[in-house]
Amino acid sequence: MxxxxxxxxxxxxxxxxxxxxxxxxxxxxxxxxxxxxxxxxxxxxxxxxxxxxxxxxxxxxxxxxxxxxxxKLKGKYLPLDKAADQFVDLRSQANKTTKKNYRRHLEMLMDALGRTMPVTEIVEQDIRDFCFRSDISIATQASYLRHLKVFFRWLHEKEIIREDPTADIKPPKVPQKITQKTLTKEELEKVFEAFDVYYKELKKKGFATKPEQMRLWFKPMIMTTYFCGLRAKEAVNLTWKNVSLDEGFIRITNSDNSNTKSGKDRTLPLRDDLKPWLEQWHKDQGRPLDGYVFPSATGVNEWSQMDSLSLSKSFKKFAKLANLPDSINLHGLRHSCATDLLRKGVPITHVSKFLGHSSVTVTQIYEHLDENDLKNSINKYDK
Structure with a gap:
């Protein structure tokens, strides 16, 4: 551990x-x-x-x-194909799918520049010509650049190249499609069902016998993230001192550890759908007065912080097992919260404060009413 x-x-x-x-x-x-x-x-x-x-x-x-x-590196002046081989082989922390994606992008770069092209001779314009072609979508351009940035940053860190040719290249702005990132309560329930099936099978095989192996925090933490519209860092930094179950509020603070991004504290009402989840979790934890609401299960005590990246990966894993679209991720819970509040008729100024946005302009990206939303809204005024 x-x-x-x-x-x-x-x-x-x-x-x-x-x-x-x-x-x-x-x-x-x-x-x-x-x-x-x-x-x-x-x-x-x-x-x-x-x-x-x-x-x-x-x-x-x-x-x-x-x-x-x-x-293991065979000198600084490597041809592109040899450098690609070493890069992929040394990425021991990456799974097979990730390695396959890197290999695919690097193969395409080799097709464009030549397999024996010395990596020391690849310049910024080569990368721009490869990534920003007019015949591919903006999202694909961003994907090409994202993968190559990791590769060339690795070459630079290993001192195989003096300068990273991707360092000053900014990714193209991919048009935001919030609707593709949001999920309904029914879809969230599917994530929980996938979670239950996964751990039922692990217990059956004897691979999950201890509480810390069961991710008992997963459901209450995801529900809190969903109904409070929290960022991952805000979720892992939430403390019991800032949760009042009796008075019905949750306070998100801008302490050194929480990083609320906007720099502002905010107090959220404890929503009815969330309250029983937090009350039960508080009881399961021994009704603590302070400490992290969702501490790391493998840590020493209640002040052992969970890693926000691990949280995101856990959610993505069960969303995938639930057969939800690849566009669904942990941050999508924040988008879903905003969309849900606006559909319920909560004024956009209130939603902006709830999410901790710097201005209402930021919140306006969630005003993506589809035809059914528009129909229901108009019908309320026609009656």
């Missing part, structure tokens, strides 16, 4: 194990200030630790792993 910790701007990975019934921990510097990179290291090293491939309690360090990877 492992987790992340930040000290003076640098991320550390903490490993935990039990020795003679006592819990021991070891913290090692990851040497990075980038949270996304640190989270990738966490997934990779925790997996290797669980498989017994590394032993941080007996001399292993992340720096040793980095040096091992560097030795």
């Amino acid at each position: 492992a987790g992340l910790r930040k000290r003076k701007g640098i991320y550390y990975i903490r490993f935990f194990k039990k020795v003679d019934g006592k819990r021991k921990q070891k913290a090692l510097s990851l040497g990075t200030k980038d949270k996304r990179q640190a989270q990738k290291f966490l997934l990779e090293f925790e997996d290797k630790f669980n498989r017994g491939e590394i032993d941080p309690f007996n001399g292993w360090t992340p720096q040793m792993e980095a040096e091992k990877k560097r030795k």
Whole structure:
């Protein structure tokens, strides 16, 4: 078991194990200030630790792993096809589908530039010509650039190239289609059904025997995110001190840890559909007065923070198992909340404050009434 910790701007990975019934921990510097990179290291090293491939309690360090990877590189001046092979092979934290997608994009780049093109000679204009072709959609252009940015950033980090040719290229703005990202209460119920089926099967096979293996937090946390329109960071940073079950409100604060994006605190009414879920969860947790509402199940105590990326991946996993569209993700719950409130007739100014938007203009992207919404709205005034 492992987790992340930040000290003076640098991320550390903490490993935990039990020795003679006592819990021991070891913290090692990851040497990075980038949270996304640190989270990738966490997934990779925790997996290797669980498989017994590394032993941080007996001399292993992340720096040793980095040096091992560097030795696999065959010099700085690589042809594109060899660089692509090494890039895909070294992405141990990526699943088969992700690796396949990187391979596909890099194969297309090789078709355009040549398989033996030295990566040191690829320039920004080459990337722009490849990504921003007029015969492909804006969404496809963005996908091409997104995959290539990861590849060339890796080449730069490994000092195979002096400069990243994608560094100054901004992705094209993909037109927002909020309707493709929202989901109904019925669809959310399908996600929960997929969750139940998945863990019923795991329990049957004996793979989930402990509470922390069952993701018991999943349903109450997703319901809170849905009915409060929370961002992922706001959800993982919510504390019991800012939840009043008796008075019926939830306070989202702009503390150093919560990052409300707009920089403003906001107080939300505890909606009727959510209240029983939070009351039961509060009871299950022993009715705490403070601590995270949804702490990490694998952490030390109620102040062990859940990772927002893990939350997003968990939701995406069960949305996929429920056969929902690929466009559905965790942030779509926030879109769904806004859409639901507007359809119920809540004034847009109130919805804007509820979501913590900087202005009503931001909230106007949710005013995507379809023909049935428009018909129902008009009928109310005609009666």
